[in-house]
Amino acid sequence: MELGQDFEAGDEYEARVQSVVDRGYGRALATAALRVAGGDAAEAVSRLERGEAIQADEEEPETEGEGNPLAFLLGNEDFLATRSQLRAQPSLIPTFLAQLQGANPDLYSLVIALPEAFQQLLDSPAPIT
Numbered sequence: 001m002e003l004g005q006d007f008e009a010g011d012e013y014e015a016r017v018q019s020v021v022d023r024g025y026g027r028a029l030a031t032a033a034l035r036v037a038g039g040d041a042a043e044a045v046s047r048l049e050r051g052e053a054i055q056a057d058e059e060e061p062e063t064e065g066e067g068n069p070l071a072f073l074l075g076n077e078d079f080l081a082t083r084s085q086l087r088a089q090p091s092l093i094p095t096f097l098a099q100l101q102g103a104n105p106d107l108y109s110l111v112i113a114l115p116e117a118f119q120q121l122l123d124s125p126a127p128i129t
Helices: 011-021 025-038 041-049 071-073 077-088 090-103 104-113 115-122
Strands: none
Touching: 011 041, 011 077, 025 041, 025 077, 071 077, 071 115, 077 090, 090 104, 104 115
């Protein structure tokens, strides 16, 4: 893919930024990840989900989960329900992780690789409904 001056302008670029933002990342982090990934939105999200250190150029106010590589879980109703249960009974976390390992090994690996990010999701305020 050849990147010219049009890389940082236009509807196509904005769509790529938005696709990363829709996964729960802030705009500054999304644009930085896209730059590192050569403009490939899927690769940018992949790098963020793997927890690669990507330095955003500008500071933006954070919203719940923003900048957290596991923030995409906040858009999942099942996770939000489970999060409520885990908050009420933290002793269930090992059981949850064991079930997650069997049901979704890729997500389990991501959660285990990013324990601080997972704890941050558990500790973040409940979404307004």
